[in-house]
Amino acid sequence: MAWALVLGAACVAASTATAPVVVGRAAPALIVPRLDGATFDLTALRGKVVIVNFWASWCSPCRAEMPQLDAFYRQHHAQGLELLGLSVDDPQDRATVAHIMKSFSYPAAMAVAAKVNDFGAPVAVPMTWIIDAKGVVRARLIAGNPVTIHSLEQLVLPLLPEPRGTHAP
Numbered sequence: 419m420a421w422a423l424v425l426g427a428a429c430v431a432a433s434t435a436t437a438p439v440v441v442g443r444a445a446p447a448l449i450v451p452r453l454d455g456a457t458f459d460l461t462a463l464r465g466k467v468v469i470v471n472f473w474a475s476w477c478s479p480c481r482a483e484m485p486q487l488d489a490f491y492r493q494h495h496a497q498g499l500e501l502l503g504l505s506v507d508d509p510q511d512r513a514t515v516a517h518i519m520k521s522f523s524y525p526a527a528m529a530v531a532a533k534v535n536d537f538g539a540p541v542a543v544p545m546t547w548i549i550d551a552k553g554v555v556r557a558r559l560i561a562g563n564p565v566t567i568h569s570l571e572q573l574v575l576p577l578l579p580e581p582r583g584t585h586a587p
Contacts, residue, residue: 446536450527468549469501472540480544483565488522
């Protein structure tokens with residue numbers, strides 16, 4: 419009887435494991451309280467292009483690309499771009515994360531606080547996911563292929579609606 423319970427528990431655990439995130443498929447669920455107290459719910463953002471950037475305060479490459487992300491976010495937020503900096507720091511480092519984020523205009527959250535994170539733990543940081551307005555993962559940028567204004571322009575701009583007043587006659 420005990421073995422049946424153990425095997426049953428193992429099957430339940432295996433069936434609730436998240437599937438890998440795949441470019442070209444629907445984005446996984448992500449619901450997390452932001453540092454400012456609002457809730458980030460990726461599913462609720464359908465209709466907007468979303469960038470989810472996994473980072474850490476101790477990660478130099480992460481910190482180096484944050485100004486690029488911020489500049490791009492500020493320039494294109496009004497077109498329907500959303501961005502979340504999802505820190506993989508330990509819970510006790512929340513104050514450090516909050517202090518760093520004071521320099522940036524985009525929202526951030528602590529991955530450990532997620533109510534739902536079907537992205538799972540990143541294989542490396544920085545890791546950035548780009549999700550289109552239909553909720554489909556369109557790209558992943560990972561350590562060694564950093565976020566730059568150029569890469570964001572190539573990957574994200576085609577997903578955004580044209581700014582008002584720029585339509586060709």
